[in-house]
Amino acid sequence: MQKYLDQLNSSQREAVVNTSGPSLVIAGAGSGKTRVLTFRIAHLLTQGVPPHRILALTFTNKAAREMKERIASIVGNDIARNLWMGTFHSIFARILRSEAERIGYPSSFTIYDTADSKSLVKSIVKEMKLNDKEYKPGAVLGRISAAKNDLVTPASYARDQHRMMEDQATKKGMIYEIYTRYMRYCYKSGVMDFDDLLLNTNILFRDHPEALQKYQNIFQYIMVDEYQDTNYSQYIIIKKLAEKHNNICVVGDDAQSIYSFRGAKIENILNFRNDYPGYKLYKLEQNYRSTQTIVNAANSIIAKNSKQIKKDVFSEKDTGNKIKIHNAISDIEEGYIVINDIKEKHLRQNYDYQDFAILYRTNAQSRIFEEALRKASMPYKIYGGLSFYQRKEIKDLLAYCRITVNPSDQEALKRIINYPARGIGKTTLDKIEAAASATGKSMWEILVSVENTSKLFNAGTQKKLNSFVGLISGFRAGVNQLSAYELVTEIATQSGMMKELYQDRTPESVARQENVQELLNGIQEFTMNKTEEGGETGLVNFLEEVSLLTDQDNESEDDINKITLMTIHSSKGLEFKNVYVVGVEEGLFPSNMTIESEQGVEEERRLFYVAITRAEDNATVSFARTRYKYGESSFCRPSRFINEIDSEYIEFSGDQIKIPAVQGRFSASSAPKRSFGSSDSPSKPGYNFKKVNSHTVQNRPSSLGSGSVGNLKPGVIVEHIRFGRGKIVNIEGQIPNAKAMVDFDNAGVKQLLLKFAKLKIL
Numbered sequence: 124m125q126k127y128l129d130q131l132n133s134s135q136r137e138a139v140v141n142t143s144g145p146s147l148v149i150a151g152a153g154s155g156k157t158r159v160l161t162f163r164i165a166h167l168l169t170q171g172v173p174p175h176r177i178l179a180l181t182f183t184n185k186a187a188r189e190m191k192e193r194i195a196s197i198v199g200n201d202i203a204r205n206l207w208m209g210t211f212h213s214i215f216a217r218i219l220r221s222e223a224e225r226i227g228y229p230s231s232f233t234i235y236d237t238a239d240s241k242s243l244v245k246s247i248v249k250e251m252k253l254n255d256k257e258y259k260p261g262a263v264l265g266r267i268s269a270a271k272n273d274l275v276t277p278a279s280y281a282r283d284q285h286r287m288m289e290d291q292a293t294k295k296g297m298i299y300e301i302y303t304r305y306m307r308y309c310y311k312s313g314v315m316d317f318d319d320l321l322l323n324t325n326i327l328f329r330d331h332p333e334a335l336q337k338y339q340n341i342f343q344y345i346m347v348d349e350y351q352d353t354n355y356s357q358y359i360i361i362k363k364l365a366e367k368h369n370n371i372c373v374v375g376d377d378a379q380s381i382y383s384f385r386g387a388k389i390e391n392i393l394n395f396r397n398d399y400p401g402y403k404l405y406k407l408e409q410n411y412r413s414t415q416t417i418v419n420a421a422n423s424i425i426a427k428n429s430k431q432i433k434k435d436v437f438s439e440k441d442t443g444n445k446i447k448i449h450n451a452i453s454d455i456e457e458g459y460i461v462i463n464d465i466k467e468k469h470l471r472q473n474y475d476y477q478d479f480a481i482l483y484r485t486n487a488q489s490r491i492f493e494e495a496l497r498k499a500s501m502p503y504k505i506y507g508g509l510s511f512y513q514r515k516e517i518k519d520l521l522a523y524c525r526i527t528v529n530p531s532d533q534e535a536l537k538r539i540i541n542y543p544a545r546g547i548g549k550t551t552l553d554k555i556e557a558a559a560s561a562t563g564k565s566m567w568e569i570l571v572s573v574e575n576t577s578k579l580f581n582a583g584t585q586k587k588l589n590s591f592v593g594l595i596s597g598f599r600a601g602v603n604q605l606s607a608y609e610l611v612t613e614i615a616t617q618s619g620m621m622k623e624l625y626q627d628r629t630p631e632s633v634a635r636q637e638n639v640q641e642l643l644n645g646i647q648e649f650t651m652n653k654t655e656e657g658g659e660t661g662l663v664n665f666l667e668e669v670s671l672l673t674d675q676d677n678e679s680e681d682d683i684n685k686i687t688l689m690t691i692h693s694s695k696g697l698e699f700k701n702v703y704v705v706g707v708e709e710g711l712f713p714s715n716m717t718i719e720s721e722q723g724v725e726e727e728r729r730l731f732y733v734a735i736t737r738a739e740d741n742a743t744v745s746f747a748r749t750r751y752k753y754g755e756s757s758f759c760r761p762s763r764f765i766n767e768i769d770s771e772y773i774e775f776s777g778d779q780i781k782i783p784a785v786q787g788r789f790s791a792s793s794a795p796k797r798s799f800g801s802s803d804s805p806s807k808p809g810y811n812f813k814k815v816n817s818h819t820v821q822n823r824p825s826s827l828g829s830g831s832v833g834n835l836k837p838g839v840i841v842e843h844i845r846f847g848r849g850k851i852v853n854i855e856g857q858i859p860n861a862k863a864m865v866d867f868d869n870a871g872v873k874q875l876l877l878k879f880a881k882l883k884i885l
């Protein structure tokens with residue numbers, strides 16, 4: 124028996140070695156489901172299955188990366204890197220890239236993020252002369268997204284009485300028409316939003332059996348993690364792909380289904396038995412993550428749900444501490460209590476900062492913890508919120524890139540046609556947009572056809588437009604000639620963006636310049652890595668990689684030893700030694716929006732279960748008795764969930780913690796406005812893609828002088844996700860541009876930018 128199989132218990136091993144036919148692994152949190160998938164893939168590879176015949180779908184890119192790393196350590200890097208492993212969105216974007224033309228899209232299609240989609244909805248609402256108070260972009264998009272994830276096309280939407288009635292009831296009877304125009308626009312412009320990546324894959328497989336067959340043949344083995352949170356669109360793709368070989372293994376936990384608001388169907392896991400007759404069921408019962416107390420407490424929480432598959436979960440780790448419940452006077456005090464507790468554990472119990480996570484229900488709650496952490500000079504990273512790729516200067520430069528690969532990308536065009544200012548005003552833009560929608564052409568087509576525009580504009584404007592068209596056409600000519608790095612450098616300069624950014628020397632402006640520089644570094648690194656791998660280095664490929672990043676992705680080297688702040692939704696699948704679940708109050712958690720229905724509360728309870736089960740050693744729950752909402756302090760009650768934890772496993776903390784007086788704390792007028800509710804939904808993986816917005820407040824030297832960065836110095840043995848094990852030969856430069864020269868055992872000597880290389884010290 125191979126050595127890696129010794130690292131599994133007997134039921135895990137069964138699930139790993141029985142690779143033929145359908146398998147369902149259904150088990151509670153921390154029982155090794157993800158580990159089973161990882162080892163199963165490694166097992167298949169050691170049995171000689173070629174890596175490109177294996178498709179593994181994960182919930183985040185980070186999870187895929189970690190699995191790949193682990194597999195590489197068993198079978199070697201060269202094999203592991205050829206696996207089809209990633210999120211649904213990234214895998215099917217890749218497939219669509221090569222098949223797009225079959226469904227009438229260019230292979231250079233660009234991908235819209237939420238902001239682009241909202242802006243598009245806004246212009247459609249305007250074009251249809253609808254009331255923009257009734258047709259708010261977020262709400263409209265939510266309906267469109269739900270329809271897409273249920274595979275309801277615009278035509279079937281109009282026939283769907285249930286949807287139509289729901290829309291009418293909320294005074295949004297025209298959504299089907301907005302949806303129709305939205306789809307038409309995307310099709311015409313060669314753009315896809317996130318849901319389209321799945322919907323269009325379904326369309327491709329439905330209308331082009333030869334394409335379906337091709338991928339059915341390729342994917343001899345299919346595996347899906349977090350199956351309980353797949354939506355209908357994903358479910359059908361998997362079902363079709365698995366039809367031929369029938370070797371499908373899905374793992375999941377019905378108790379952790381937390382994305383129904385985004386279309387996830389818990390039924391997918393419940394119906395597996397009907398979909399794949401003859402399937403084998405594996406139950407894993409031992410939790411390896413958490414103490415007995417945490418496991419028992421979590422079991423007592425989820426037992427309150429009426430709908431669930433019964434599971435016995437136990438831990439053989441220590442009994443551990445009881446779950447501490449902190450009762451804070453205010454949200455600000457809650458921040459201090461949590462931070463003091465972290466400080467104490469860090470100092471007295473030798474936990475690293477990375478062993479702590481603060482988990483909240485809504486992104487808006489992060490602010491207070493950030494402030495408290497900053498004051499205490501403790502390093503932290505925060506997921507979600509305004510991330511690197513959402514910063515203005517980055518979005519601007521990326522918009523130039525998008526229009527360069529796909530000039531029909533209207534949102535990109537609108538963003539930069541007059542940035543940096545070139546005298547093309549709003550009236551001109553409106554005219555172009557109107558002409559485009561009247562003729563069914565794209566704005567770019569209007570711009571390039573001089574005949575049309577000369578009727579619309581005076582000579583002066585005409586000249587400016589021509590020069591803009593000339594500029595973009597020049598960039599386009601570089602697409603097939605230059606690497607992504609060369610081309611984007613050219614774009615940044617020639618567009619005038621660099622000049623604009625370098626004009627003033629304010630700290631904000633310097634920060635923006637650095638961000639642009641960082642993006643360029645990232646592209647350089649991308650080009651280098653892809654060249655090594657023999658992959659595509661073009662701008663199209665870079666853009667795709669950037670668009671598909673999720674909240675958990677793109678941690679940089681200096682993000683490693685920090686306290687994590689994130690929503691519970693994004694913490695799925697992760698684990699931390701110490702977890703603080705904060706803001707556990709009625710109306711916030713469970714959220715007000717869910718309280719009306721039993722179903723809603725059950726989903727929130729699953730979310731609470733997910734939160735508690737992230738903890739290995741200690742779980743701490745807190746609530747505040749007053750909290751700022753809509754600029755006012757209001758009273759809060761502890762959440763029902765606190766009472767639902769079996770009292771045997773909890774203890775209330777009586778600590779009184781002195782907190783610094785905060786001026787004007789209870790005066791509404793001096794309070795900063797903070798909103799709750801609207802930001803309740805967590806950022807959508809992929810929608811709110813990007814780089815972690817992180818801050819280090821510790822006074823750590825950013826580089827320890829020449830020859831070393833932190834613990835990285837010549838002679839140190841490291842591991843790189845792609846190149847495997849190697850020895851550092853040299854370090855040069857300063858953070859953020861420090862580079863390491865590493866001599867890899869199997870890949871030779873490579874020069875790597877540290878901030879992207881994610882080197883692990885062995």
Ligand code: ATP
Pocket residue numbers: 130131132135150151152153154155156157158159376379410411412695696697698
């Ligand atoms: P979740 O439901 O939260 O996604 P999971 O079921 O996927 O959890 P894993 O993340 O795979 O669980 O495993 C939880 C932890 O237990 C990990 O740290 C994993 O390495 C460890 N673990 C799992 N099985 C074993 C085992 N047989 N021996 C030692 N450690 C194990």
Ligand code: MG
Pocket residue numbers: 156157158696
């Ligand atoms: Mg898992």
